[in-house]
Amino acid sequence: MSDEEGKIGAVMVVGGGIAGMQAALDLADTGYLVYVIDSSPSIGGAMAQLDKTFPTHDCAMCILSPKLVATGRHHNVKLMMASEIDAIEGEPGNFTVSVKRKARYVDEEKCTGCGLCTLRCPVEVRDEYNQGLKLRKAIYLKYPQAVPPVLTIDRDNCIGCGVCETQCVAGAINFSREEELVKVDIGSVILAPGFSGFDPGLKSEYGYGVFKNVLSSVELERMLSATGPYRGMVLRPSDGRMPKRMAFIQCVGSRDVQVGNPYCSSVCCMFAIKEAIIAKEHTPGLETHIFFMDMRAFGKEFDEYYIRAEEEHRVVFTRNTRVSSVSENPETNNLHLWYSEHGKMRREEYDIVVLSVGFDSPKDVEKLAEKLGIELNEHGFCQTDMFTPLDTSKPGIYVCGAFSSPKDIPDSVAQASGAACRAMSDIAGARGALVTAKEYPPEIDVSGQEPKVGVFVCHCGINIGGVLDVPSLAEYAKTLPNVVHAEDNLYTCSQDTQQRISEVVREKGLNRVVVASCTPRTHTTIFQNTLKEAGLNPYLFEMTNIRDQCSWVHMNDPERATEKGRTLIRMAVAKAALLEQLRPAEVEIVKSALVIGGGLSGMTAALELSKAGFDAHLVEKDSELGGLLRRIHYGLSGEDLQGFLKRLVKQVEDDDRIHVYTNAELKEVSGSVGNFTVVIDSEGEETETHQGVIIVATGGEEYEPTEYLYGKDPRVMTQLEFEEKLAKEGEIDAKCIVMVHCVGSRTAERPYCSRVCCTESVKNALRVKEMDPGIAIYSLFRDMRTYGFREEFYREAAEKGVVFVRFLEENEPVVRVDDQGRLEVIVLDDILQEELLINPDYLVLAAATLPARGNEELSRMLKVPLNSQGFFLEAHMKLRPLDFATDGIFLCGLAHLPKFFEENVSQACGAVSRALSILSQDTLEGEAIIAVVDESKCRGCGVCVDTCEFGAPSLKQLEDGRQVSHIDEALCKGCGSCSVNCCNKAISMGYFGTGQILSMIESCFPETETPPAEKEVAEVKEVTET
Amino acid sequence: MTEAMAPAKEEGFQPSILAFCCNWCSYAGADLAGVSRLQYPVNVKVLRVMCSGRVDPYFVMRALELGADGVLITGCEIGDCHYISGNVKAKERFERLSKLLDQIGIGSERIRLEWISASDGIKFAELMEEFTEHITNLGPSPLKGSATGGV
Incomplete structure (x- = not known):
């Protein structure tokens, strides 16, 4: 069961939402046995309730359901649904957990998920999945795509009539099941219990639960979903009418000391924008208005999305306001929304008001915390610190997702991979100990046989x-x-x-x-x-x-349905006769990783790789390690970052498995996943190495402002320079300081938000106030983006007298030197609508974070994309934040987007976890369904090379001098697009071959006698090129 | 085959329709229609491919030639393609094929390209309903019974 140190190669993941699933899949792919436990009857978590995701409007279920299926079917993952932890004992690497498994009264082995039982069940109850906007039966599947596809009897509502039992041909219903206690031995625990939605009824001034047309944002989400109560239509609950005007009230249960949630929930701004756009798409003529305090569009492409919402989709934004109350016109059930703008009370009327509910800590989490012995923070979320954001207070127990702080899907997914990496490092020696590959008899070669x-x-x-x-x-x-x-x-x-x-x-x-x-x-x-x-x-x-x-789908037409069944079988048999044996390509994995960039992310990644037992080659362009972290001195709570950096660098330099190259750059990269050939130029000397995977951690740099007299007046400096000054001098001689936000960010040239600068400004303002409370500080901002628990530092700064002044983009502050040589800042305060004139001793600019300078060249060398701003673009903005579309290459840290210290650590660990799923294997099995080139037909035109999104085809020279296409088996995903585009039909597909598909088409329409398909393939050209 | 043939409406005409569905979105949408027990006409048969980008225009031509009265190509919403841009390629090819069908007198109205997400069983069922009705109104394909073994 365990390795020689008594470590157990299994991990328990608590929570089966998107974070829990990602952690489980990473662990399972790397050779650990995983138990996923969840109090719900199915995995999927909160994401399964979503219609679309921001900012790309991906259909949530379309991207989630492959993950559901992968988790449910993974041979190293065991799902324990309707279960909770009862007790835990032991130590890191060797825990025993008692799990309480509630009875679902349906045998998981026998149930096929057909759902026939639900059709006849006489009991209808509130459907939680649809927020009560729909009914479900007492025997139910949580949602149509639920995994495991096993029904559950809700005994609180079941009347015990037994009709389901008579309907179930599989004999899966079992009323005599009882709750059981199971003991499970594991090495580490990952907590991913998510969050619970704030109860909007607690904000009684908004009338939720009293006025019918006041909805929560989650209810609206269900309405927008095609599987929701009204098939995707938005209807007023009071009269079923389509709304004409809809208002969103932000920060319901967030940034609100009165309800006990002083923190920001981080996602609701984007969530509301998404709903406001989608609701308009679903409802002709709908106007949507969003009332908010600050628009927290701090993620990748969020600000661009915000701008599009306003300019293209005509969503109306009302800034700087917290809506004070909602009242109802009892005759029309229309709602009056009361708010103040520029100090004046206003009223607007709407058909529907949506409350953007914030995140509470997960339900019953105090009990869980007590049983596990982990500390919670004052808001009931998991206590973590900045250096170890994935570790709970108890060794061996890790955390990810919204439970450590409210966050969106990609941040949760990145953290989940990170937590998996941390969980593995305790039990690295036991990797593979509990998972066994299934043995099959040797394959019979059927090639040349007549089809039977x-x-x-x-x-x-x-x-x-x-x-x-x-x-x-x-x-x-x-x-x-x-x-x-x-x-x-x-x-x-x-x-x-x-x-x-x-x-x-x-x-x-x-x-x-x-x-x-x-x-x-x-x-x-x-x-x-x-x-x-x-x-x-x-x-x-x-x-x-x-x-x-x-x-x-043809229940009322059995005869013709049977006829259709005959056709479908005929088509399948026709294809089957032409099927060929396929074997996925095998690639040998070089057990070493290249890490590009020696900053916080790169060093963290290298160390985690080493802990997992793999070599890391760390390439740094500067003469010393540290990157941008060398210029950051303290954390929000005063943490000593330079001390930390020194220890980190020493750890890296002392590690035998880490090979550091300084003053180094990449000269050449070739090969693909499992075996990249890399030429590194370090200190003028070239080294060629082979690497199994590549992690891109190139970091970023601070923008050098051209605005506000920067570089012309020594009193004007950036936040990093100011921080350095404070750290070195330990005091500051000033009476007044002005800080300006968004310098170089959120501009026409650079439309993105640099994410960290609001908080960095607050941090430095607090530092100054600590040194001398008498110094006046004015912080001039556009939207204050201190998301998550950082909000509290913003509040603290305001309480300590920092004056926050909002300005609009079109009214940028004016800075000049007056005739007495003083700095003069003039700004129009948007809230008070008054012009302020300040004479500061220092002007501190929150300068943008820019992508690293070498990104463009590296992007060409690795053949991975950049976004329009020069940051690297991941494979999927929601669910694959750390992967590139090209296998075996990963990214983390500022290479992806500006982000905080703890986010970089999480992402670096996460990128390592992704990499380990490859490095831990000896050989990598590629796709079996891939493109194959018939070299005798190929004329080397290269159309396939241009067609492929994954870089699989390339042109190679044959011995006879002809140029032909060559498909890298490790990179081909099997979509078949190249096969269609191939002018000479030289590329064919495994399993979806042209002949196979044509044989299905021919047998679909049997009345016509035709010669076999293969002969016609050559003629395709004429049609496709027309 | 180049002369435009006005289809004759037949009594009780039941069109034959072939629908190409991609593995990741529209096929899943078709499954969801089933899970939700949405009823639609029997006339449509689904042929699963990994990506709408796998659908060679020749497949469509061949189906029409062999007796399909209508052909559907369905895939993921633009931006959602499992293979990044297979559906974009499908769209480009579809546009070219539509022109061709108009030129040779079969009529592009017999083929249709639609994006159906994995969570849109309703859209799938409605499309089957609507497209079957549309093809029924058009009548049998002018190519029916004319197959010669190649285009």
């Missing part, structure tokens, strides 16, 4: 058999060409039927298998494993969907 197809048609209880004539389908299948066996099964996916398929394959010498049942999206792997057990290559399998896309 076996067809298995599933009744799926009565899900298919209740509509289609399944036995007749099996009989029909027997008449098709190449079919040597066909039968029908009650459940083709059941354990015993799979055994049977295996036997039939051997007995009858089948070399192709077709299953006609449910969806290949969830069930292909099950049947492919059955083929492997029977000694067949898994790609000799084809599946056709006669349930989700036939019996379930």
